[in-house]
Amino acid sequence: MDALTAENVSSGYGRSPIVRNVSISVAAGMVTAIVGPNGAGKSTFAKTLAGILRPTTGKITVNNTDITRVAGYLIPRSGLAYVPQNDNVFRTLTVRENLEIGGYASKKDARVRMNEVLDIFPDLSKAQEKKAGNLSGGQQNMLAMARALMAEPTVILLDEPTAGLSPAYTDVVWRQVESIAKSGTAVLVIEQNVERALTHAQFVNVLVAGANHVHGTVAEIAKLDLASIFLGRDHAPDSSSPSTNR
Ligand SMILES: Nc1ncnc2c1ncn2[C@@H]1O[C@H](COP(=O)(O)OP(=O)(O)OP(=O)(O)O)[C@@H](O)[C@H]1O
Ligand SMILES: [Mg+2]
Numbered sequence: 520m521d522a523l524t525a526e527n528v529s530s531g532y533g534r535s536p537i538v539r540n541v542s543i544s545v546a547a548g549m550v551t552a553i554v555g556p557n558g559a560g561k562s563t564f565a566k567t568l569a570g571i572l573r574p575t576t577g578k579i580t581v582n583n584t585d586i587t588r589v590a591g592y593l594i595p596r597s598g599l600a601y602v603p604q605n606d607n608v609f610r611t612l613t614v615r616e617n618l619e620i621g622g623y624a625s626k627k628d629a630r631v632r633m634n635e636v637l638d639i640f641p642d643l644s645k646a647q648e649k650k651a652g653n654l655s656g657g658q659q660n661m662l663a664m665a666r667a668l669m670a671e672p673t674v675i676l677l678d679e680p681t682a683g684l685s686p687a688y689t690d691v692v693w694r695q696v697e698s699i700a701k702s703g704t705a706v707l708v709i710e711q712n713v714e715r716a717l718t719h720a721q722f723v724n725v726l727v728a729g730a731n732h733v734h735g736t737v738a739e740i741a742k743l744d745l746a747s748i749f750l751g752r753d754h755a756p757d758s759s760s761p762s763t764n765r
Pocket of ligand 2: 561562563
């Protein structure tokens, strides 16, 4: 069973849709990536999954429960945690306080859960009393992920968790993303760097001009000429796998 599904989801900010009929499925224990050029609609799609934007068409489920019409503030309780790319921590609060806020929807004792989460993020464990605003950019991204995990989500949605980080720190964050998946959580990650997506994910969806152009396993996607696809120069592959959605 897929932890998260979207079927034919369209959405946008005004009248003209940005995201058009995008479908995706995200499995428990796996890393599924969304790649695509700047402006393709990746973040818009993420905001739609997270209930911040209302879809104009389609259906979204978490754990087989329809969340399409669930208000954004109630989405965490349905099992989907969303980590936006920017402004993803409470800067004036400490690391510990940020995690406590994240734990409000947790079924477990917040302290028990905090220890489990901090096991994945040793850097944060050492910085519990620091103000989040004084952490480095990479550490803030880690804190945002950790805060999302406090609620024990079924699926975690990460919008470019390594944007702007050094290669070394990018490695660290990706290792943490992998360990989140290993713990059984379904991970959906938006990634600018195709190479990284192919290295760390199991499934890849390519979003171009608001539509999911192609999706498949890493092995399937690695065979394609993604540069041409990003530039809109290719013709969609035939109906053999990897599957296209045109
Ligand atoms: N708040 C907004 N209001 C109106 N239009 C927006 C808004 N946010 C984004 N857009 C437009 O929607 C389109 C898709 O943007 P989006 O941020 O979803 O792309 P993206 O794939 O995440 O790009 P990037 O890789 O640069 O993060 C762009 O044309 C953008 O200008
Ligand atoms: Mg984006």
